[in-house]
Amino acid sequence: MSIEFIYPEFEIIRNENRCISCHVCEQQCANEAHSYDEKHKIMTCDDSKCVNCQRCVSFCPARALKIVKSKCTLRENANWSAETIKEIYKQANSGGVLLSSMGNPKPLPVYWDKILINASQVTNPSIDPLREPMETRVYLGKKPSKVQRTKDGALDCKLPPQLELSMPVMFSAMSYGSISYNAHKALALAATALGILYNTGEGGLHEDFYCYGENTVVQVASGRFGVHADYLKAGAAIEIKIGQGAKPGIGGHLPGAKIVGDISRTRMIPEGSDAISPAPHHDIYSIEDLRQLVFSLKEATEYKKPVIVKVAAVHNIAAIASGIARSGADIIAIDGFRGGTGAAPTRIRDHVGIPIELALAAVDQRLRNEGIRNNVSLVVGGSIRSAADVVKAIALGADACYVATAALLALGCHLCRTCQSGKCNWGIATQRPELVKRLNPAMGSERLINLMTAWKHEIKEFMGGMGINSIEALRGNRLMLRGIGLTEKELEILDISHAGE
């Protein structure tokens, strides 16, 4: 060992009495943590290769394995945590920018957990969602400011393009390339079955998935991978990605190792070549340029598709959203600082941006103050973990939520946070054919459908409790929320009362 050595974060504990040396763990681990010791005729392992994805644990037929946090610790120091020290070692060893995956794991405030939901008692009846009608359908899109009538006085029922969702949830952007063909297929199948939408992310759309277009949001990011007229016309909506909660202000970088086969063709870059998205769109250096991109997309699709503009939640988000609402966008998507990613510099992920709850509250109120809330729908993401989070987001003012990490968990992700390696043992964040095939799209979509169906039931239960039988009467209904353990300032920004008030 040497000065470069960092003790493994996890230990693989094998119960030798149970192990039958069946090699399943070895076969399942793309990180090659398990191997067979021919000399001693036993399975053995290299803890340093383990990422704690739990694949071997889940597939060990003898239940002989568990992964535990390593007990080898540095001397405790409240200022210099073990994590900080190890990060310094890594950088001193390599000179590299620390790269992480998935959302910010730091113990920063989760405001969803400090907001409580109301229920009716006596003065207003609660509703039984199993037996009374309970509506979760939403339409996303611009609502005109004035009713128009035809010459004969009838209502002119023309509206700008709207997205219909059976429930206020969509699967958010995860590119083909960062996740696998099978993962995309599972999302597409589930979105179609559920009557919601999934999002291509910035890597273009595989031609096999054009048939799910009605349930697809096609994304246009700064790298413009796979963007062409047919792609734009294939989706139900077009999303301009300005930023992402996990890495506001910086571009994307899909390592060349993941640019293989169809990924290369779909993105139109050579195999093995890095897929680099610039930090900004180089045709957007100002808000009026955003308007130009919005309308160039509308022109190219003959005004038939709503345009979503996705931004990361940053300090000045309310003013930014106001600018977007005036730029011709139909929908604003805001991604909070806990949002996931296939790869982001650790420091950026953990230190840039603001919580989605505060961003949402500020944006919704600002748009109302300016009288332009109806110009746009608001979609929020960045760690929406449950139906309760959805209900709270809607009551704070969102039209719908974007969900990605929860969807990946449904597909088998165990949040080991090493997507950037491309060795996802669950067949999700990988392009290795032998790993990709581990994810069965039909079964994956079934699990996604299960998850969303369960959430829908829970959303209805919440709504019934509040005496609300249609989701639009929940939207922006902040009276249904109370804060718990929040400061005056936090309550002011969220514009909710404290519990007991």
Next chain:
Amino acid sequence: MKIEGQIRIPSGCAISAAISKDGNKMSGEMIINSMKPMHDRSNGLGGGFAGYGIYPEYKDFYAFHMFFDSRDTRKKCEAFLKECFEIVKSEIIPTRKIPTIKDEPIIWRYFVAPLNSVLVSLQSEEKDFVAKTVMKINAEMPGAYVFSSGKNMGAFKAVGFPEDVGVFYKLEEYEGYSWTAHGRYPTNTPGWWGGAHPFTLLDYSVVHNGEISSYDANRRFIEMFGYKCTLQTDTEVITYIMDYLLRVQGLTLGEAASVIAAPFWSTIVAKTDLDDRKKHTYLRTMFPSLLITGPFSIVLGFEDGLMALNDRLKLRSMVVGEKDDKVFIASEEAAIRTMEPYAENIWSPAGGEPVIVKVKEGAF
């Protein structure tokens, strides 16, 4: 203790209304009496009435009914009004002292018309200007409160049981072609007169029974358009919604009813009349934030008629009856029978199905 406006106070209620399609005048006494059998639906913390056609001699002027907490506030408010309005008459609203109604504020009425020069300089439409002025006084002038602002109509309300409120305001001395009444059952004791119903803006008045669960979604939407919900009551927000849909957006009464008590999507999809399906889809998509959920029955009064409407699940009671040229609406049939013992065609309208009664053209 926080009063209404600083805090939201849910309440239950009784409502009653009567209208003559021929424009025949009815004394206020009748509508007072209609509230008596529903006494137990109120708890003495709010009652009120609205009468249409009660000020024929001033029918071209906006009648501002106002509460003031002091003479000073009144003087200040009058000075403010004079800047923009011609005040043709200014007087105390006659009341009688009765033991059940106490702590009355200064209650005044003004018959006013906005100065044309002001309208021109602000490029403002007359009704819009009057509505904004009312909103401004109520939101920004502490101690002053406009509780009625329509032409040839007026609201009368107080803390007390409705039948006492009617006596207090000497409503037997007023005659109108249309009346609405309200008895309130708030869940605590605000003791503030402005919180009683009806709630009015211009010639729209709303009496309402129930507590809506969509309140804050509705409020935060409507406040985008210059309305300020200073009372945090359902009735207030419903009044503003109706004003917005009818006056600002130019919807018909039926269309407005389809917005606030929209049919369920499943009902809309099942409609065989394609134009009707298209219309409902449009209205729900266009105004999702104005859907009102939770129990309500409301009676909306306006210049030439009444509209009664139940929430789409019909969680509150409401009965309609007729006799000759008159139509009666109330929370209970007993109230109708008090007004007209021989009322006919008694029926309960379905949830979300508006009952619209118009006074004949030229009859008011």
Next chain:
Amino acid sequence: MQTIDAADLDYRAINEALREAGNDFIIEGCCGQKFIAAGMSHKNLTINGIPGNALGAYLNNANITVNANAQDAVGDTMNEGKILIHGNIGDAAGYAMRGGKIYVQGNAGYRAGIHMKAYKEKIPVMIIGGCAGSFLGEYQAGGVIIVLGFHKDNKRIVGNFPCTGMHGGKIFLRSSCEDIDFPKQVTARSAAADELDEIREYLSEYCSDFGYSIEELLSEPFTVITPDSKNPYKRMYVAN
């Protein structure tokens, strides 16, 4: 051939007129209308006057000739077809271009050919007759950018920071480029005969479009710039 008088039309109206039946158009009196022919296929279009930004965005196989200068973002995310400009073009021309040709007689602004892509035989080509501004071929991932440096007026053939982040494709500059600083991750060298043969077809087409002589064009030396690595940032990160 149909003529569209653009004098009183906004971009939406122009594009609606273009989408109507017919393939051959002349737009007269164009003045700043954006997005002309966005996403369109199978049109032949001549523009008199100055087209607005994002001319031919997402162009999907149409031919556009502009008899004047064009503004910013010409051929943004263009897929197929050809844009011919008898004048100069503004910034960010051919952004993320993935196919087709943009031939410019005059100069190009900043960031021409930024993030151009290519896949196998589908190779976008941009030829700039005059000089190019700074950041030429930034993030270039594929395709061919050629700058000819006619009528330079003593200016450098390309501005500052060319080829920043370039990781695919080729850039040809008709100059020995002694006065140009290239970033570390690319190699600039004198173009060999076989490399010039690769682009001869494009150059001939360009010459016939604008009336130049190919011999004269090839009489000057060319510098070719290619990236050293498809993964310029590979060593920049450490897994955490």
